Amino acid sequence: MIEMTADGKPPVQKKDTEISQASQAYFESMFLGHIPANVQIHKKSGPVYGFRGCILDLQVNNKEFFIIDEARHGKNIENCHVPWCAHHLCRNNGTCISDNENLFCECPRLYSGKLCQFASCENNPCGNGATCVPKSGTDIVCLCPYGRSGPLCTDAINITQPRFSGTDAFGYTSFLAYSRISDISFHYEFHLKFQLANNHSALQNNLIFFTGQKGHGLNGDDFLAVGLLNGSVVYSYNLGSGIASIRSEPLNLSLGVHTVHLGKFFQGWLKVDDHKNKSIIAPGRLAGLNVFSQFYVGGYSEYTPDLLPNGADFKNGFQGCIFTLQVRTEKDGHFRGLGNPEGHPNAGRSVGQCHASPCSLMKCGNGGTCIESGTSVYCNCTTGWKGAFCTETVSTCDPEHDPPHHCSRGATCISLPHGYTCFCPLGTTGIYCEQGHQFIGKDVFK
Known part of the structure; x- marks a missing residue:
């Protein structure tokens, strides 16, 4: 029996009538x-013509081949030039540079x-490797790293x-990154308990966890992803020959804590709260999940959904608390926490302790509002105030002042009690230094 599928379409099968079922092909x-x-x-092979194009990945059964490194011989082969820059434009006037597999933005x-x-x-006063924006x-x-809190993450x-x-x-997500789960290929089970921050934005299009190969929105990249979409839990994975996806019934929002069990062994399965178990079989013949990245929970170190594999591109990070997240990779094995050592992430950002608010320790002055993102905390000041705690007045020359000053570019704005x-720099004149000034001969210096 010969089976073939392409572009995620249903497989086409053909039986070889000249070979008996008992025979073995070599x-x-x-x-x-x-x-x-x-x-x-x-x-009977018929005319054979050479392939013209690019081949990015090759898997036979459950083994992935490194096309160049494992080849015995070759002729007239060059690097593939995929036009990544035509699909993913750099933002903020960045310059796109691509090689055969990746894009880079200068x-x-x-x-x-x-x-x-x-x-x-331009200058970063944040402590302990925090992200300054x-x-x-x-x-x-x-934006504080894992284990740190406060206005300067100290x-x-x-x-x-x-x-x-x-x-x-500012476009960043809170996340935790754990070391790669090395033995996840053929069998895995996850236990998860979580609580949503709200019943609106927290369950519309939110990633819970992800691990996978390189992104670029490709269909053929192995990945495992779990998230929330329009009120339901979605569990998706790709073994290299197509996406398998299971969607739960809508969550009962009267429950404070939700429980999720999911796994894969020949077929994938998902059970949420007291709902019935749902299962699915991945398309194609590939059976192993080949992932090499860290295991990301809640979000991603640099969360750009359009660079994640298709099927894993949730538009937002998780909003809420995760009480339990355990995995086992043997059917009768013990469940264990993520990380090496267990329970310790490699990295993280803007992750706080459930039911604890950093705003309880921070007082914003002059009507300012405390804004928290995990352990990251800052004051959102009312009009006329600035500074970490909204205790500094906005002068008429500050960029925040409304209306802004009108000094021309290159001129220096000097605040006065009433304006x-x-x-003006040399060569300009006028109330706002908006006029050019021409000096003639000896009149320049007196």
Whole structure:
């Protein structure tokens, strides 16, 4: 029996009538792209033409081949030039550069990220490796790494039940990254208990956890992802030959804590709360989950959904608390926590302790509002105030002042008790230094 499928369509089967079921087929060398001239082929093969194009991945049964490194011979092969830059444009005037597998964005000053999507600080006062982002022309916000809290991330915090806050106003997600689960290929089971932060944005399109190969939105990349979509839990995975996806019944929002059991052994299955168990079989013949990345919970280190594999591209991070997340990779084995050592993530950002609010320890002055994102905390000031605690007045020359000053570019704005004045650079004049000034001969210096 020969079976073939392409582009996720249903498989086509054909039975070979000349080979008995009891016979065993043997294969010698496998050729990719074309067949050498000195190799004889079966007379019924028909005309053979060489392949022209790019081959990115090759798997036979459950084994993934490194096409170049494992090849014995080859001829007239060059790197594939995939036009990544035609599909993923860099943001904020970044310059796209691509090789045969990846894209890179050269970012202008004060921007960072894979797509130059993040604004960055010129000077970083944040402690302990925190991410600094500009909140305004003069104020910054520190997004704290795992285990740290406070306006400058200088306070230590013990986290036993992590609380995630989804995607913040600056485009970053709270997340935890654990070491790769090495023996997850053929059998795995996960136990998960979580509590939602709300019944609206927390369950519309939110990633709970993800592990997988490189992204770029490809269909053929192995991955495992669990998330929330329009009120239901969605469990998706790809073994290399198509996406298998199970969606639960809508969650009962009157429950405070939700329980999820899921796994894969020949077929995938999902059970949520007291709902009936649902199962699915992945398309194609591939049976192993080949993933090499860290195991991400709540979000992603640089969460760019359009760069994740198709089927794992949830648009937001998780919002709420995760009380239990355990895995086992043997049918009769013991469940264990993530990480090596167990329970210890490799990295994280803006993750707090469930039912604890950093805003309880922070007082914003002059009507300012405390905003928290996990352990990251800052004051959102009312009009006329600035600073970490909204205790500094906004002067007429500050970028935050409304209306802004009108000094021309290159001029220096100087605040006065009832307004401001513009100090003009050499060669300009006028109230706002908007006029050019021409000096003539000896009149320049007196």
